[in-house]
Structure formats: structure tokens, C-alpha cells
Amino acid sequence: MATSVAEPKRRVIFSGIQPTGVPHLGNYLGALANWVQLQRNALPEDELLFSIVGWHALILPQSPKQLSEARTDILAVLLAICIDPRRSIIFHQEHNPNHTELAWIFNCITPMRKLRRMTTWKSRLAASKNQGDDAEMDETELNVGFSHILATHVPVGDDQTQHLELSRVIADQFNRNFKAKRQLFPPSKGILSLRDPTSKMSKSAPDTSSRILFTNSSSQITSKIRSAVTDSISGITYDPVNRPGTANLLSILAACKDENVNKTVSGYAGKNHGALKADVTKAVEEKLKGPRKEYEKLKMDKEYLRRVAQEGAERARVKSEATMMEVRERIGLL
Template sequence: MQRQCRRLFSTSIAEPNSSKRRVIFSGIQPTGVPHLGNYLGALANWVKLQRDALPEDELLFSIVGWHAMTLPQPPKQLSDARTDILAVLLAIGIDPTRSIIFHQEHNPNHTELAWIFNCITPVGKLRRMTTWKSRLAASKNQGDDAEMDETGLNVGLFAYPVLQAADILLYNRATHVPVGDDQTQHLELSRVIADQFNRNFKAKRQLFPLPTQLSTSSKRILSLRDPTSKMSKSAPDASSRILLTDSSSQIASKIRSAVTDSISGITYDPVNRPGTANLLTILAACNDEDVNKTVSGYVGKNHGALKADVTEAVVEMLKGPRKEYERLKMDKEYLRRVAQEGADKARVKSEVTMMEVRERIGLL
């Protein structure tokens, strides 16, 4: 939970008075090269959204640098991570001629709307956010003095759910948000803020509809070394995660050392055999098939065979994106141009919302 603020969030928006046209917004923090869990859990869905979108649909994918600053970020590291994640998004198939790709911090409308929302959001609502409470608990555990509970915790970490609400509502005012259960509380806050704004600044029509959560299918990929926890960039053991930039030999080494169990045979049992189930989940995701179909092919086989197949599937899946990433990250001018053009388009779209916001609050 402590790194929940670094996860992805998405917005699927149906345009007012339209039963077909959608505007889809998703964001990811620049915290380094994504790992296999990020790719199979969310990024692959971005590519699928783009592939399946109707011609009239609009898609926006943002690298949310302001969210990354809620935890300490060395400037050089953050700058490199921004470039890395942009190159990754392009490498996996996000097409800048079809989708708008931009850095959040290149569009000041995000923070302007967040500040306006800050001014109408009750402190009590933010104090009840699970991410804040978990950080507070961690702070208490690190000090002997109970009065130190909030010392060292920044305001950004406290208020970032308001910025996330602004992200959700800024582009054509989101009505439907496909996020995981771990983001339900943040979505509820977005509903509270939207409702508060509508009541505070009434007009003939409500400006912000209340966003509704949509169920999305995503793969929950676990740590290779601790299959009771999600795969994470912050885990101290680097062998617990597979990065999209790992070489074939690195991938093979990490999967060979993946924790399984001593039970003979291969069965899919996430509760009693989490390590084995995790490998089956990865293999099924790589092959784009149901995990039950995957496990049916392992009657009479052992973990060695399973690990060999998982290695082959992951290497093959990441081979193309890794090669394209290595090429793109060297083309700084192209990356700069994609980011600039995307930011220009994002500002134009979001300004439609902000003009009406400023008018309603008296600051036009």
C-alpha cells in the first residue's frame, strides 16, 4: 500500500450526448523502466484499447511526473525515468499518430484544477485515504515519539488524491473510470469532489458528472521471490522482478530462481501454491489464453518444464519491445517532439474544461 500512489490509473470517458464516442485517459508514473507486472497488468491493456478503439474515440496517455514527486526523487533520476517511460510506451506500440502521449507537467491545467479542488476538499476526507494512513503508520513505526507521526510526511503525499481527481475530470469530464479495486477509494473521492464543485458552483447544468467505476481485466503478477506480494520496482531483491529491458539471459536466470514449492506436479492453486500459480499466470498472459487451458498442458510435467516454457514465452514477448526501446531512447529529438506535440494537443483539449471552471468560480 505504501507505494500505491505510483500505480497506474485510467479514465474511460463517454462524450456527453454520445452513445459511441469515448475519450480514454490513462496515467503512469515515471519511476523507471516498467516490469513484467506493469506490462501484463496495465500497459498491454493500453495497447489493446488503442487497437480496439473506434475511429471516433480519442486516447490520451500521460506520464504523470507530478505524482512521482510525492516521494523523494533525485532530479537526474526523475529526468532519466521520464525519458525511459516515454520510450517504453512508444516501444510497446502506443502510436503518437493515433493517441496523445504527453508529460503531465507540460500541461499546467492539471495543477490548476487540482488547486481549485484542494480549496473545496475536506481535510477529513484526505485523512481517511488508505495511502495516507499507511504512510502515517510507517512514520510512527520509525520513531519512538508518537508525536512524530506526521513529521517528514509532505503535503503532496497527503493531497495527491486530489490531483488524481483533477487528472480524471480534466479531459472532457470523465464519466467512467476503469481501475482496479485498490483505486476504488480514490475514485470515490473524485465523485465527492465533483459533487462538491457542482453544488458550490451551480448553473443550469452540472459541470462534472460523477465518475463510475468500471471493471477491467488485468493480470496480477507476483514477485518471483515472494509470491505472496505483487511484483514491485521497490523490492530490494532485483531478481524478484523482470524488467522490460532485461536481456534473455537475465530473464532466464530470474525465472530459474523463482520460488515455487516441493509439491509434485503442476496445478493452479493461488492460495496453497502461489509461486507455481504465478508462473502459470505469466505463461497464460504471454500466450493470451485462459490459465485453465495453460495448466491443462502440464499433466505429468514438473517445475523445470514450466520454468523453461515461461522463460521462452517471456523472452519472445519482450524481444521486440526491448529492441525498439533501445533504438528509441537514443533518439532524443524524436522523443522531445512526440512529448511536445502531445502536450500541445492535451492543453487544447483540457482548456475547454478549464474555461468553464474559471467562469463558474469567478476567475475567468
């Protein structure tokens, strides 16, 4: 008697990165390296979409010239780390108008109270007050740009969990409001600053030694890791609460070596921070040198980058248009 074999469930994997300057080590180890792994391990029927989210970058003021250059730089970075445009769809968010059309529809059914409950909304308000030195500033001064994510799998950091949850809630609201016969929209640790290991590594931090950029030279990497904040406790242990600087270096080393941090720390019995920093420096340089060289070559090939972006946009629009046709029908605007 023949037995039936269940068809594997097709995954739609989507993630994006803002074009706000050259990525730092946290972006690479925390997100981009995972994209490469997802592509490597994907089944033939899986769909992978990776977007450079230019519209999302407009939430904060941008220099048009710098934004234009950053878009091209990020595309070159994705190709340099081996995101393959033949296997994955790589596209600029703003080349697909379906994104803004769906965002408008979703914004029309999203009450303000849902945004006010989000930690990221509160942190944006606090950051705006600090940058503007205006203690009287309130949320009415914030830009309301918000990105909705619809996919079966969304590889992002832990800090984006609230965004995914809100996207799921909004999608559920759409399905209820417009009586969808099926669920049209399925529900969908970071590297810390070298100078302040209680905060995430950030491109906007005033101290440039707090981050390692994708394009940093070997000497720059050495200098930044040598000056990384640790502690005066003897020995090397992994304790993110009491020894955040040391734990951060161990996390970086483990990520560069593609191993569990517990295995990494086990090799440091009787060693000191000097030995750890030397090993981290070597591992980071080894991790970045190949992609860095490829990036420098790719960013000069403007025609190839233009062609990859155009072909990716066309493929992305084909995928999203099918969803938008059903959305328009549901809301009476087909």
C-alpha cells in the same frame, strides 16, 4: 419507415504512469499492454490520453537527474510497445498546467478525513515509518500530493479503485457546490513479486531478482524465473491463496499468451514446476524482445522523443482548456 440509429457514446480514456525507473513486467502486463489493447479496439470517436505523471512522482523524494532521464525512458517505452502518437495523445503531465490548476481547486473542497480513510494513505504512512525506522512518525510527516482523475474510462489496476472512487466523490462535490447544470466531471490483477508472491512486483523492492525489468536480457530473465518462489506441492494447479508462487507464474504465462489462466493451467496435467518455469521464461522473452529492441533504438532519438512530447502536450492542453474555462466560470474566476 426509417428507424433512427443511436449515436455511439464517445469515450474519453485516460491513464498515467510514473517516471520512476524502467517499467517491470507487472507494469507492462498489468497496465501498459492494456493501453495498447484499448488503442487497438477504440472506436474512431474515442479519445485516448496517456500521461507520464512527473508531478505525481514528486510525492516521494526524487533525484532531479534521475527523474529527467526516467521521463525520457518512459516515453520511449510507450512508443516501443506501439502506443501510437497519431492515434493517442501521449504527454508529460507537467507540460499541462491545467492539471495543477484543477488539482488546487479540488484540494480546496476536499476534507482531510477523506484521505485518512484511504488504504493507500495508510500504507504510505506505514511504508514511511518502515523506511525511516521511526515508530513515532505520524501522518503529519506525509506529503499530501494527490492526483485527481477525470475521464469516462480509466484503465488502472484493482489497487487504484479507491483513488477512482475518491475522484468521483470530489467531482460530485464540485458539481453540488457550484450548481453545475450538467455533470461537468463524469464518474469515472496484478503480477506479484517473484521472491515474495504475497506482494506486488515492485521497482523499489530491495531484492532485484523479485522483478523482471522491461530492459532485462534473456539470461537475466532466465535466472530470475528459475529462482522464483513456488512450493513443494506436486503438480501444477492455480490456487492464489494456498499456492501464490505457482499461481503467479501461471498468471504471467497466461498474460504473455493473451489467454485465460484456466486455459493455461489445463495444459499442465502431470507436469512439474521445472516445465512451468521453462515455459514462462520462453513466453516472457518472446513478449519483451521486440519492444525491448525498439526501446533501445528510440531512446537514442532524443529529437523525435522531444517532438512527440511537445505535440502531445499541445493536444492535451487543447482538450483540458475547454474544461478549465467552464470550471473557472463556475467558481467565479473566469
